[in-house]
Amino acid sequence: MPENSNPELKKGGEYILKESKYCSHSYYVVVLNVTEKYYHLQYENGNTEWVEKKDFQNNIIVMEDISSFKIQKEIKKSVEQVFENCPLCNGNGRIPDDNTTSGETTCPICNGSGQRLKTSIIYG
Numbered sequence: 001m002p003e004n005s006n007p008e009l010k011k012g013g014e015y016i017l018k019e020s021k022y023c024s025h026s027y028y029v030v031v032l033n034v035t036e037k038y039y040h041l042q043y044e045n046g047n048t049e050w051v052e053k054k055d056f057q058n059n060i061i062v063m064e065d066i067s068s069f070k071i072q073k074e075i076k077k078s079v080e081q082v083f084e085n086c087p088l089c090n091g092n093g094r095i096p097d098d099n100t101t102s103g104e105t106t107c108p109i110c111n112g113s114g115q116r117l118k119t120s121i122i123y124g
């Protein structure tokens with residue numbers, strides 16, 4: 001019977017571990033891979049190690065699964081910019097203007113391009 005009741009580590013999961021309950025030092029690992037018998041772990045300093053699941057269960061205590069915290073922290077905002085038709089001139093680039101000889105003038109919003117750059121922020 002294993003001494004500890006650790007959860008199964010998930011591939012890609014991140015955890016805070018301790019060597020034993022008497023040890024005050026906690027450390028961070030990310031699980032690079034999970035095989036039938038092994039965990040492939042990467043430590044904070046970049047070192048990686050294949051740890052037998054059996055040894056892991058007997059010797060390591062999982063203090064906390066921090067995968068979800070990490071994911072939240074790494075949510076990235078990406079900015080998407082798309083052109084849309086100018087709302088004032090509807091893409092014509094010119095608007096009616098009775099004060100000019102041509103009866104129209106260059107659209108002040110899009111400067112005649114008929115397009116407006118629309119910026120949306122995408123969370124994902």
Ligand SMILES: [Zn+2]
Nearest residue numbers: 086089107110
């Ligand atoms: Zn316009």
